[in-house]
Amino acid sequence: MYALFALFPLFWMLLISFKHDREMFNTIFVFHPTLENYRVLFSTGEYIGYFMNNVFVSVGAVLLSLVVGVPAAYALARFDFKGKEDLAFTFLSFRFAPEMLVILPLFLIYQRIGLYDTAFGLIWVFQLISLPFIIWILRGYFEDISPEIEHAARVDGYSWWRVFLKINMPLIKPGMVAAALLSFIFVWNNFTFALLLAGQDVVTTTVASLKYISSDTVHYGQMAAAVTISALPEVILALLIQKHLVRGLSMGAVKG
Known part of the structure; x- marks a missing residue:
């Protein structure tokens, strides 16, 4: 029952993406399905650019957070x-x-130092979202690893870096996967930073959804199609790493 409740918004969004605008409010489940919304979405290639922008800044933000957050944790x-x-x-x-x-001071700072409307600027500001997740989740994992394991490896002649890479990193892998996926989801779906700290050069899919709202109408079908495509990476990633995700969230990953 809970699964139906949780999945119904996704089903409803997918349903709307196959509707004509003229049938949006006249029918619910009985309508004439169409791929017109998806055709319009990909006809110019703009949405693909927005999608790739989102992939680049989201993956970049998570990778940077992992590089900084794992040693910090x-x-x-x-x-x-x-x-x-x-x-x-x-x-x-x-x-x-x-x-x-924080958006107003960040906006002024970004314009002054030249980071406004740049991919690196978004990657940098997204650390406010992804870095805390990674640090706090992985801190709990490191605390669960007995220091005696590291001491024994050092006695056997392992350097600190080899202990960290060969022993600690495999042990925290489930937590790292869970933290990275949660961070990716929050970064991917962010709207405020992407809207106000980027202009025309770096547009993400969340901001691009506003393009389907005109002064006289809202193209709900096209917007639903855009959001459906935008949600696919999160769904696919969650399914591919489901085993690690469940393990990471159930083994003390939120300790701190």
């Missing part, structure tokens, strides 16, 4: 230093701070 889990918990909470506060609270 390890440091917060293993080392004791003054202000450690305050620093960890600061990272977490970035995720829960309202986006509208």
